Amino acid sequence: MSVVVRFAPSPTGYLHIGGARTALFNWLFARHHKGKYLLRIEDTDPVRSTKEAVDAILDGLHWLGLDPDEPPVFQSTRFARHREVAMRLLAEGKAYRCYATPEELEAMREKARAEGRPMRYDGRWRDRDPSEAPPGVPPVIRFKAPRTGETVIEDLVQGTVRVANEQLDDMVLLRSDGTPTYMLSVVVDDIDMGITHIIRGHDHLTNAFRQKQLYDAIGAPCPAFAHIPLIHGPDGTKLSKRHGALAVTEYRAMGFLPEAMRCYLLRLGWSYGDKEFFTDEEAIALFDISGVGRSPSRFDMAKLLSVNAHFLRLKSDAELIELVRPFLAELGLTAEGEGARRLAAGMPGLKARARTLVELARGAAFYLRPRPLPVQPEGAQRLDAAMREALRALVPVLEAQEVWEETALEATCRAFAETHGLKFANLAQAVRVALTGSLVSPGLFEVMVILGKDEVIGRLEDAAAGRNPIADGAN
RNA sequence: GUCCCCAUCGUCUAGAGGUUAGGACACCACCCUUUCAAGGUGGAAACACGGGUUCGAGUCCCGUUGGGGACGCCA
Numbered sequence: 001m002s003v004v005v006r007f008a009p010s011p012t013g014y015l016h017i018g019g020a021r022t023a024l025f026n027w028l029f030a031r032h033h034k035g036k037y038l039l040r041i042e043d044t045d046p047v048r049s050t051k052e053a054v055d056a057i058l059d060g061l062h063w064l065g066l067d068p069d070e071p072p073v074f075q076s077t078r079f080a081r082h083r084e085v086a087m088r089l090l091a092e093g094k095a096y097r098c099y100a101t102p103e104e105l106e107a108m109r110e111k112a113r114a115e116g117r118p119m120r121y122d123g124r125w126r127d128r129d130p131s132e133a134p135p136g137v138p139p140v141i142r143f144k145a146p147r148t149g150e151t152v153i154e155d156l157v158q159g160t161v162r163v164a165n166e167q168l169d170d171m172v173l174l175r176s177d178g179t180p181t182y183m184l185s186v187v188v189d190d191i192d193m194g195i196t197h198i199i200r201g202h203d204h205l206t207n208a209f210r211q212k213q214l215y216d217a218i219g220a221p222c223p224a225f226a227h228i229p230l231i232h233g234p235d236g237t238k239l240s241k242r243h244g245a246l247a248v249t250e251y252r253a254m255g256f257l258p259e260a261m262r263c264y265l266l267r268l269g270w271s272y273g274d275k276e277f278f279t280d281e282e283a284i285a286l287f288d289i290s291g292v293g294r295s296p297s298r299f300d301m302a303k304l305l306s307v308n309a310h311f312l313r314l315k316s317d318a319e320l321i322e323l324v325r326p327f328l329a330e331l332g333l334t335a336e337g338e339g340a341r342r343l344a345a346g347m348p349g350l351k352a353r354a355r356t357l358v359e360l361a362r363g364a365a366f367y368l369r370p371r372p373l374p375v376q377p378e379g380a381q382r383l384d385a386a387m388r389e390a391l392r393a394l395v396p397v398l399e400a401q402e403v404w405e406e407t408a409l410e411a412t413c414r415a416f417a418e419t420h421g422l423k424f425a426n427l428a429q430a431v432r433v434a435l436t437g438s439l440v441s442p443g444l445f446e447v448m449v450i451l452g453k454d455e456v457i458g459r460l461e462d463a464a465a466g467r468n469p470i471a472d473g474a475n
Numbered sequence: 476g477u478c479c480c481c482a483u484c485g486u487c488u489a490g491a492g493g494u495u496a497g498g499a500c501a502c503c504a505c506c507c508u509u510u511c512a513a514g515g516u517g518g519a520a521a522c523a524c525g526g527g528u529u530c531g532a533g534u535c536c537c538g539u540u541g542g543g544g545a546c547g548c549c550a
Binding site: 008009010042043045102109113115118119140163164167171172174175176177179183185201202203204205207209227230232234236237238264268269270273274275277296297298299300303304307309313349351352353354363413424425426439 | 485508
């Protein structure tokens with residue numbers, strides 16, 4: 001049997017970390033088994049579903065490289081089919097019309113709450129004759145669920161999970177306005193789409209019992225279930241906006257790489273011995289549901305940053321130059337001609353110091369900004385009058401420098417510091433500020449070589465003359 | 476409240492009855508060093524608790540505690 005899986009988000013919000021990981025596991029599982037990975041948009045609630053959310057989900061999946069193998073199925077287009085199945089169950093006596101009013105249901109809930117019992121529909125219309133139906137009340141169609149025995153799920157992750165049927169009530173299949181509910185739609189669509197494995201969040205585990213009963217009633221084989229543990233926030237509670245349940249596209253904006261995102265998400269709840277990093281090929285070859293753990297994990301930004309830094313360093317300089325362009329643009333910078341040349345030359349030194357593309361852009365900015373360079377406040381403090389004098393004195397020395405390469409420049413600067421009675425480290429920091437506007441940068445002499453003699457002398461003169469504006473700290 | 480699930484360093488996890496309980500992130504120290512990173516070396520850091528079963532339990536069973544999830548004419 002060939003594997004068919006689906007990712008089935010409801011378009012009521014953005015694709016967040018949890019959804020992204022569910023999609024990833026489905027995608028990986030399908031690739032591993034050479035099966036199909038489908039996308040179904042569960043837009044059966046017209047009030048909460050939006051076009052923007054659909055686009056955001058599609059965009060997020062695309063960025064992560066998790067495009068579905070076929071065009072997405074919109075659940076709302078399949079109402080007629082869902083209704084058809086409901087009517088068939090009704091005709092077969094496996095479902096019935098219920099005329100209970102919202103008020104009655106609310107009263108039932110109140111009573112259950114007061115008695116400390118689970119809030120369940122009491123089945124008052126289950127065996128009642130339709131002739132007793134109150135006039136003018138549009139009924140819902142309820143599933144006639146088994147009342148005794150138990151329902152058992154063989155979950156690929158959770159193992160055997162069972163629940164007593166008394167715990168479950170007669171769920172609504174068709175609302176009084178004739179629209180199908182989620183529970184019905186999911187089952188019918190999964191049957192029609194030929195889904196073999198349902199891989200989804202653990203929060204759906206209890207739904208699985210009801211869905212299992214529906215499969216049985218419809219007479220369709222039940223797909224294999226794999227309920228993967230949820231991702232929690234750093235404090236162990238439900239992942240929320242303030243934790244990082246941001247749209248995955250927010251991570252794109254923060255300068256994360258999709259492959260880093262995938263790798264991080266993969267290792268959240270799944271592992272393969274001590275292996276930490278996986279290429280896509282490795283992940284596809286090694287991924288299996290049996291490697292998925294059962295306990296929930298917490299989202300950890302520090303680890304994500306570290307993983308991203310790892311994948312950033314794996315990128316070629318040429319790739320990085322293209323990837324960083326949009327982030328440079330946000331700083332109002334472009335890298336053309338001389339700027340592109342400097343960026344390419346400086347990339348090895350830059351990328352070792354950046355964990356994200358945002359950090360990379362910020363670190364690269366000094367190569368691209370026009371003179372006089374803005375300097376950060378902490379850096380400006382290093383340029384006191386005495387140090388400015390020293391920089392002024394350094395200018396002619398460097399102008400006389402014939403061999404403009406790292407070791408020669410270092411020798412020159414060390415000798416200069418010695419003859420002027422300066423600690424080399426202090427001189428170096430002052431020069432660093434003059435050349436980069438910051439106390440932190442790639443190697444000083446590497447920077448000198450990449451900037452070139454004229455630019456270096458120009459920047460030193462700016463600093464000596466106190467021409468640099470103070471950066472506003474935004475960068 | 477009822478039902479279901481979960482429980483190894485702060486975090487992600489390895490561990491399928493006998494291990495000095497391993498790795499990664501973060502943290503600390505040292506090395507390197509012109510800053511910051513990167514890199515290298517080392518360190519601190521865990522089996523929630525209580526009962527069983529067993530010659531032997533992080534591993535199996537039960538309970539407790541703690542955490543999470545589900546309980547809609549939402550999905």
